[in-house]
Amino acid sequence: MNECQMNSQKTKHTQLYDLHVARGAKMVPFAGYAMPVQYPMGVMKEHLHCRAAAGLFDVSHMGQAFIISDDGTFETAAAFLEKLVPCDVKSLEPGQQRYTQFLNEDGGILDDLMVSRLGLEGHQHWIYIVVNAGRKDADFAHINKHLPNGLKLKILDDMSLIALQGPKAADVLSQYIPEAATMAFMSSLDVPIGGIWCHISRSGYTGEDGYEIAVKHGDVQAICETLLRHDEVELIGLGARDSLRLEAGLCLYGHDIDTTTSPVEAGLLWSIQKHRRTQGGFIGAARVQKDIAERPPRRRVGIQPDGRAPAREGTIIQNTDGKDIGVITSGGFGPSAEGPVAMGYVKRRYSRAGTDVNLLIRGKAKPAKVVKVPFVPNNFYRG
Amino acid sequence: MKYTEDHEWIQLAKDGDSDIATIGVSAHAAEQLGDVVYVELPEVGAEFDKGDDAAVVESVKAASEIYAPLGGGITAVNEAWEDAPETVNAAPETDGWFFKMKITDSGELDGMMDADAYKTFLDSDD
Structure with a gap:
């Protein structure tokens, strides 16, 4: 978590700061906020608890905003956003959510985000986005720069964001909101929990x-x-x-994806619907189309080190002849995988699952394998 | 038991004419490290000067260096790490030792903190 070292003039607090401190959190600076890195339970037990029961996360440092068209139509707002992201926004049904990225002109990733269309009656033309904490100011500036007359970006700096994740999350939440139990994966609801209005999506990290x-x-x-x-x-x-998302094979912005990586290299082509790949019409489309046509020279892959030594971000990946072929972008110990897990970029011909590679850990070549992610099976609700 | 400002402990014992130091990390350091998942130990026979990197301890969060707090040669390493790296957290100042070294100059221990001085050091560090 290199953002920890990011200097900020003044560390911000989320609304839950006092709750974190009262419950014994160790607070660290992260993307300009004082955030809980762990509670007295410790990283390992917290991780395992989330996989076994339910974990509650404060993610209020993330950026939330609405994009709203003055003409009161969803189509106008969606047409605008489709210029900035490669995913299909126009076909979103009310209450449906998709994962996408903001790209620069070169097709590098400026940020990754969730985009959804509100399902609430009378607000179904509103687009709701959630972006990374460390990128939110840049993202909102990027949107504003391209925003035409007749559209508004409404930054939700009056909203907190929490996540309830794990196999018991549905049992718990459905005690307040019975509909939560059967919500589709990547759908949202605007409903009260115990009388408090909430926007709830079935998604997570x-x-x-x-x-x-x-x-x-x-x-x-x-x-x-x-x-x-x-x-x-x-x-x-x-x-x-971090260890939960790494085991799940999910990218962390600034580590596994950034302006030097394209969505195809990053293995995110699944998030670009077919007609958008062919028709383009978004910033960075030329790069996406070139990567699809020519296949990119490198690919993001899962890396499973042999033995117990974790391979951290920045570790050089070599082929078995000792030639550099890539670098680890996220790595650590997977408490559920019960061993080290990592991901990184390798030259394309080494990207096939099962390929033997070496990791240069403290100067010594340690054997590892290219593997498919996730490291632990996803456990999403599929109805 | 002596302590260093790098939060390592040293227990000195005589083996014939030799001074053998057992080295580990303090309970405070073990707590700061968090859940330890891997320890890389030096080879028996390796020689270190005071302050050299001698071992690495990896927690879920990050890797940290363990320094040779004294100069000398490694005579033994704790084999328990292979299967049970969590011993660092469970018993940092007893079963959780890292390695033993035959020290070159026991004078290097002079001026190191005893348990009370280390406690004062920790209090002032916060």
């Missing part, structure tokens, strides 16, 4: 079933305390958030 819940700042503490009354629910810090 752990590979588990679960929800992300946006709520007004003034209400977030009450929601968290309500959820934490359940024995199944424990607070989970950034440390376990």
Whole structure:
């Protein structure tokens, strides 16, 4: 987590800062915020708890915004956003969500984000986006730069965001919202929890079933305390958030993806619907089309080190002849995988699962294999 | 038991004419490291000067260097790490030792902190 070292003039607090401290969190600077890296349970147990029961995460540092068209139509807002992202926005049904990226002119990734169309009656023309904390100012500037007259970007700096993740998340949340139990993966609902209005989506960053819940700042503490009354629910810090997403094979912006990587290299082509690949019409389309036609020279892959030594970000990947072929972009220990897990970029001809490679760990070549991600099976709700 | 400012502990014992130091990390350091998942130990016979990197301890979060707190040669390493790296967290100042070294100059221990001084050091560090 190199963002930890990012200097910020003044560390911001989320609404849950006091709750974190009261519950014994170790707070660290992250993307300009003081955030809990772990609670007294520790990273390992927090991780395993989230996979076994339910974890509650404060992700209020992330950026949330609406994109709204003055003409009151979804189509106008979607047509605009489709210029900035490669995913199909126009076909979003009310209450449907997709994962996508902002690209630069060269097709490099400026950020990855969730985009959804509100399902709430009277607001179905509103587009809701969630972007990374460390990129939100740049993202909002990027949107504003391209925003035509007649469209508005409404930054939701009055909203907190929490995630409830794990196999028991649905049991817990459906005690307040029965509909939550059968919500489709990547869909959203605008409903009250115990009388408090929330925007709830069935999505997350752990590979588990679960929800992300946006709520007004003034209400977030009450929601968290309500959820934490359940024995199944424990607070989970950034440390376990990172190991959970790494095991799930999910990219961390600034590490596995950045402006030097394209969506095809990063293995994110699945998030670009077919007609958008062929028709283009978004910033960076030429690169995406070139990568599809010519196949990119390198690919993001999962790396499974032999033995127990974790391979950290920056570790050089070599072929078995000792020639450099790539670099680890995220690596650590997977508590559920019960061993080291990593991902990184390798030259294309080494990207096939099962390829033997070496990792240069503290000067010594240690054997590893290219593997398919995720490292633990995804556990999303499929109805 | 002596402690260093790098949060390592040293237990000195005589083996005939030799001074053998057992080295580990303090309970405070083990707590700061978090859950330890891997330890890379030096080879028996390796020689180190005071302050050299001698071992690496990896927690879920990050890798940290363990320095040779004294100059000398490695005489033994804790084989328990292979299967149970979590011993660092469970018993940092007893079963959780890292390695033993035959020290060149026991004078290097002079001025190192005892348990009380280390406690004071920790309090002032916060």
